[in-house]
Amino acid sequence: MRRCDTLRPFIVMDIVREAAGLPDAIHFEIGQPDLPPAPGVVRALQHFRGHVPYTESLGLYALREAIAKHYHDTYGLEIGPGRIALTQGSSGAFLLAYALTLDAGETIALSDPGYPCYRNLARLLDIEPLAIGVDAATDYQITPDMLQNHEIRALHIASPVNPTGSCYSSANLQALCRHCDERGITLISDELYHGLTYDAPAQSALAFSDDAIVISGFSKYFCLPGFRLGWIILPETVMRRAEIVLQNMQIAPATLSQEAALHAFDPEYLATVRETFRTRRDYLYEALTPLFDIPVKPDGAFYLWADISRYSDDSLTFARELLHQAHVAVTPGVDFGANRTRRFVRFAFTRELEHLQEGVRRIKRFLGKT
């Protein structure tokens, strides 16, 4: 098979397209926040004048400093701006992390279910993705014992996890960092949904290892998905190599996105964002619990992973019927791997409460629960 044929499409994109054709559709399928940016971000763009040159390949130094300050303020971690690079979305950061860490033919461990881009980007670079099956028994976390019998070069985790919203516990995160550091395995920690945590603040892998690669960005908590701006924190020893890869891969991220993102660290705005999603999470979890088996209450992100097996053993057909009969769009679990994903669908709570409520009413009717 040719390299590019090994990448699998996102089935949810068909759902997104079909739902876009239904004016009254309820959207539980969309993995991006619906809130407007922080007021300072909007003002910065409106005051735009003149020439828009490339920035440095690692990104605007002032923005790297702002991110360093964010790690100080949020986690009490001292990360110098010299260890931070801006990337074209977190997608660009994943690709950079893989290119820096893995040669063709080497293996990266990924959780199943998990974010499908990881394995697709691995295949793009001829890296072998190794699926580690996880479930509610470990709150959908990979634990060190699951890695015992595998020869891996890197481990890629995400916390909060897409699609389940579970967070890695500090104890397990620390144990994974130790496991990886002792074996020369690179731990790549996707912390893109940090900030959107509702029960306890999430801990960064950087609290436990200076060799961990941490990836985050402005698309979720900061509500700037279309800005295509992510960041990566790397060990100091690889920064020069990272710069060389980025010079070639991106030249630099979009300049206006970077300049406007300087105004994204607005505590009052961010607190409102978190509370908005917390309210939605609380509502949707309560509303769906009588209808589906929900193995974990999401601690973070804006997703909820629901077992539909009392109604169907085929989440794709279930999602299609729900869309066409009730005009409710959800993401079929099969997009997230092969580990019992035909029994699950993912709900995203990325619309206002009234929209979610109408969705729940329709689902009840669809399931004959009224």
Next chain:
Amino acid sequence: MRRCDTLRPFIVMDIVREAAGLPDAIHFEIGQPDLPPAPGVVRALQHFRGHVPYTESLGLYALREAIAKHYHDTYGLEIGPGRIALTQGSSGAFLLAYALTLDAGETIALSDPGYPCYRNLARLLDIEPLAIGVDAATDYQITPDMLQNHEIRALHIASPVNPTGSCYSSANLQALCRHCDERGITLISDELYHGLTYDAPAQSALAFSDDAIVISGFSKYFCLPGFRLGWIILPETVMRRAEIVLQNMQIAPATLSQEAALHAFDPEYLATVRETFRTRRDYLYEALTPLFDIPVKPDGAFYLWADISRYSDDSLTFARELLHQAHVAVTPGVDFGANRTRRFVRFAFTRELEHLQEGVRRIKRFLGKT
């Protein structure tokens, strides 16, 4: 050697950094236009309001339509928007073209001298770059006979060429398209500097082959480098695979860049851009001809390739001395390959005429020509 160690840095970046520390430096090193965007682009950004969602992975349909119209108006070619995808700069388009076309271990032919990102991106994907030496004998063009004895899967050309500014003739471009089509070789044609041609309008490879992959973007002629917005035109048969790769690699290009770029096709503005660079080209070519051997007068782009061998056999040392003694920054030829590049430097005419004139005065003094 690990994969990421096979990428070579741009030496010019050291020059850029050192020149940035000299307030009175003259900049011949910078490969981006200095002109402000078209007025409509500026206005579009200033009117920005509210939410910034992702666009479709292939980019805003209206922008793909605008690009299709541009090919109709400029080249008389009918390219449907369904064959066009927006990418994160032309860098993203190169990576996509390589991922779609070449498996690990396969070979891509590149010209030497040539744009160094090509070979670095090839190495990132474990593709073998094959350097084809070119010189003034063919106006720095690759010709079909240079490819006769090589087993290649793809050929990547650029017209106008960075660093020499030469354009591929229609006859040679047609011959290369035929050569590639007959042998199942994918021709990738980088047409990023189209529009910035001063003697005859450049022809697109799409005029001669529907199987050619054409890459261009908004960074040069449209003067939007910091927007990070390129495009790629692909055969219809690979569009679905391209969409899948882009979903993973970029999700989508920056939304604001795309929305503003809708206003970039402004004929009056673009005519002014072209005339501005033509005036600079005419001046600099005349001014430098007495000082250096300039093998080809640039037909396009904003670069001039100057043989310094009557002064030095080491372009890197020459560039450093010129910077430190005369505060004039140029790009050492070694950044562009290994084919007699130690004898050349590249001049970019990306600053106003007075700046270029002052640079020439300083170079004359430096060379003892006054």
